[in-house]
Amino acid sequence: MAIKERKERERQDMRNLIIDSATQLFLKQGYDKTSIRTIAEDIEYSPATIYLYFKDKDEIFYVIHENAFAILDKQFRKHDSIENPFDRLIAVCKTYVKFAMDNPDYYDLMFIMRAPLSQIKSVEKWDAGECAFEYVLDTIAACLEANLIKPVDKYVLAISVWSFGHGLVSLYVRERLSVMEMPDDVMLTMMESSVNFFLENLRV
Incomplete structure (x- = not known):
């Protein structure tokens, strides 16, 4: 070498x-x-x-964020081959849930932990984080174009979908669902069913 x-x-x-x-x-x-x-x-x-x-602690935190979002975005893009955009949206949301359950530490750092995002704000483009969100946004836009979901602004829908998923998995990551005493495989099924319920209410 x-x-x-x-x-x-x-x-x-x-x-x-x-x-x-x-x-x-x-x-x-x-x-x-x-x-x-x-x-x-x-x-x-x-x-x-x-x-x-x-250069500082914030830059280290930023790199951790980038790495985690790059993993999430890569998992999202495995669903590119799903032609029906609504089916793709369901798959993406379930992937989000599975990612959080498989990587609770990463998820905590990405979405829950209190930390300044000055490094993210200072860069011209936050590549990994924006790519993950844009994938969800583009999938929702495709659903709207195909008249598969209710005609609502795509950004409103994207934030609503992401916020629902975040609320759901945050309860899991912070162990607020432990009172249900479910094994992880049953918990995953329950959470995926919740995703189905939420998204089905967006259908036309």
Whole structure:
């Protein structure tokens, strides 16, 4: 392996180490109580080392967001082959629910944890997050064009659909549904049935 390639791999390995540590610390003690110093202590490097890879804590949080939304968007796009846009919308919403159930830590960081989004606001385009939302928006637009759902503004519909899904899975992620004492497979079926119920009420 060439020296340049080895150095690049080592650099990426260090970035991943920092990101993995920060992810766990954010989840364990929250955004505000996590600092560059605590991340450095966790991976047993100096804070100065971390600043070689990230300018601040907010940038690390942004990268975690990007990675998580990229995974979600990739899963959404597996449904490209579904020709009927309403069926595709159902599949996308169920994928959203399954993603949250399979990745509760990621979901917490993406949608629930209190943290400033100054890094996201400062970039010209938030690629991964916007792509995931635009996929839902485009699918809803296709449903409207095919007269499959009620004629409501596509943005209103997109926000309504996403908010319903978020509320549903947030109850699961924050263990507010644990009182129902359902195994995860039964819980998933119940949540998917809730998605069906909500979306069927959008039909014309």
